[in-house]
Amino acid sequence: MSLIAGTEDSSSSRLDNDASGRHPLDSMFAPRGIAIVGASDRSGWSRYTYANLVQAKYPHPIHLVNHKGGLVHGQQAVKSLDDIDGHVDLAYVLTGPDSLPGIMESAAAKGIVNLVVIAAGFGEMGEEGAERERALAARANELGLRILGPNNLGFINATAATMPWSQMLPWPLETGGVGVLSQSGALGIFLLNYLQGRDVGISHLVTLGNEAMITIAEGIDYLLAQESTKVIALYLESVRHPEAFIDAARRALAAGVPIVAYKAGRGEVGAKVTAAHTGALAGDDKVFDAAFRQLGVIRVDSIEDLVATAGLLAEYGEIPGRRAAFVTGSGAMCGVIGDVAEASGVLLPDLADSTVTGLRESGLPEFATAQNPLDTTGYVVIKPDLLPLCEKVVSKDPGIDVLVINGSVPATPEAAAFMAGSVEWRKELADTSPVPVIPMEFLPTERTLFAREFRRSSGSSYVLESFARGIPALAKAMWWSEKRREIVRPRAGSSPVVEIEGGAGGRWSERQVVELLAGAGVPVVPQRLVRTAQEAESAAGEMPLPLVMKVSSADIAHKTDVGGVVLGLNSPDEVRGAFERMMDTVRSQAPDADIEGAVLSPMRPDGVDLLVGFVRDSVWGLTLVVGLGGVWVEVLKDTAIRLLPVNRDEVKAMLTELKSYPLLTGARGGAVVDLEKLADVICRLADVAAALGDRMTEMEVNPLRVSGESVEVLDAMAVWDEG
8 A cells, every 4th residue: 555654655645546547545535335334223423424425415335234234224234344245445434443353354355445443542542552553554554455544533525425424414515615634523523514604615524533544645635636626724733744744735836726724732842942042943833834834835823714714715716916905885894904904914005096086986975085995985875886886996906916895695585685786796896807806794794504505506706704804814815825926946956975074973063063064065164173272372373363262062052151252362372371261261160061172263254143053853854944143042033944955045035034134134234145145055054954864953053154245154063863
């Protein structure tokens, strides 16, 4: 089998189609024959699963398996899978963990490849359960089986009328373009009802449970292969196979299918904190944020935002830009719109002169300010066609990318009759507008069954539930659209040859790391290691003055804290005296440190000090952190994060994210930094970090001194896995 959990190689989520051209998971999620194992009239799960398949008009045979046989749910049951007469693609297993070995053997003998395992008692139960789960996956691989779960609730494939779902379904089920993957079964129950209440139709809903075999990445792979999938919505608690997830997310972005994710757990419990700064600055959740941004995955802050954002993208797709115009009939709402748009990053450009003229010609009264957002005022009572006329004029403004209007969906037949004119006008506006037209309500309103059916039958557009929820969703759609338009690839460059002196283990001193970087072509400040006062004095006579002296010790991460840095040494005599005093001070402050001497370097002009760090995150692997460095790194924590590999464009984007970015562009009379050269040096550092292999757990350059065209490493450290 090619499933991740059952193979040694988990680097890819890509599943190749079979000889017939079907995706290998089609027989799981669109099976031609289902057996419910453990079917019983006494089991609510069994009753719901069977009823959902019947209600959906599942087009293939349903077989019921009960060890006693007899009638179950009014249908004759067989005693085992062996007794089934006919083809079965999927066994939906409702029995407990102890029954699984025998069921798996029977399934393999019958040629049933796919099992949905509802039972709990596996990886969620500690190490003993995790071992049971590993054994389950291993045996499934030996038998050529695929398992969805365990510890899940099943799935819904609305496009194939296939709904082996062990809970009550809301009928009629609204179908649409959102494919949902959830690592929680219970969340799937409530999410499904909320999606229905907000008029967001689904194509699929798959609960993955413990992902013993089929993972979130393979779920994405499957949904990408379905024409019905317009958006993929994720509920995540973890990413168990990051390389596969990265591959799947990149392919989704390239295919133009947005992924919207709610990741539970924003705390930094388990974050790696070391004596260096990089690990503490990254932190688990910050790396998730960075990974999602880099991959084009839209991260939302709530389940409500997940639904609103997925619904908007499923209906309207890629948004052409960030400039939005709003037309409403409420001054108060204009104030709300302005606040939410500014906080979300949606741009509100001034209306063009031609638009203002058109608004006045359409009847906008002089006491109404022709601005964005536009309040048509209560004058619409006197001139009922004022609002639609203004919407049409604003839609043609040359300076906007999208028009947002106030809209709603009638909840009753009476409301539909009253709103017939406005519904038709909205459809005409959407058809004729040169920019997308997105209606939003003032405040959230749950969609009644009548409202959902009316919107679909009338051909009306999806209406966002409120400005407060809809504008942030629009901002995220705009962000994803920009990411989609600027897809960047990791740069193709030569990998540096990195030779490690005497092997690697523990923490390296500044001298060791700087010498390694210099050998790999990274610009570094010249250094001389001196072990005695006499060596220091002699070396100073051969170097340009003034000099910097720093203690050289792998055991001392913060040299200034122990008196291990002296600046502005202007003669060999000063260097000799400084060496003697430094050794005395450092030995008293850090008596257990192994000190190899001191390094001398020429003083460099003032500039901007950056931190460039690499940490091996427990989930995502090697991660780059760039931020304001020097003594300010711990205080300001001004950083940007990316997964490796990166290219020059990605690094330049990181720099612009820093609050301290103006320091690089000449703020307050400072030198303008050569950003191209700076990005090249950071990329080179990233190449070195990648070339050092898995034993390098952390490497940090702090500071990387930049000034004008000068980019130079002044200090560095590295930590190696002793194993």
